[in-house]
Amino acid sequence: MSFVIKNANYLCSVWKKEDFPDLRSIISHNDLPIIAVIGRSNSGKSSFINTILERKNLAYTSSSPGKTRSLNFYNVDDKFIFVDFPGYGYKGAASPLSKDWNELANHFFYQYEGRKYILFLIDCRRKVDQLDLQLLDFLKLQMVPILYILTKIDKVPKTKISGVKSQFVETFSCDKSSVIPYSSLTKxxxxxxxxxLKKII
Incomplete structure (x- = not known):
């Protein structure tokens, strides 16, 4: 299957559970996958979305970490929905498992039936801490497939990339194929x- 994106459009932002859109009224295909993009502030979520969807400024890239406080929905060719979650882990950013973040996340996972997936982004240069592990425990409870994206891999010498990936595979206790080193700069x-994405759409 070819992967040519013709239309990638911002749908809406969700600040509270009452704001969640009825995607059936927006998209004719009821079984389209909904893909949550989750990661720390400054993990490169916006740049990741823009490069994957080949749109320069679809997802806003801010110089101020933690600026995104809402869930931002994007419709991609009526084939799947990207949902950019608020970044976490930066002073002033939404904290995962806080009341507000937890309410949005819980409502997201229970609001939409059918196929949901998680792309979990983490800066490959930093160590996973307790906050990351607590969030991952929560995400794994949702019984949703998780693909781990190691962002900013261009900052790591090529000779060390394999070792970095192996460390994260061990930390996440996941299959090696579920971890992808990624660079929005070098692609x-x-x-x-x-x-x-081809496999799930």
């Missing part, structure tokens, strides 16, 4: 992510 890993 390394983009084809691997696209191959994953």
């Amino acid at each position: 390394q890993g983009k084809e691997d992510v696209i191959s994953y």
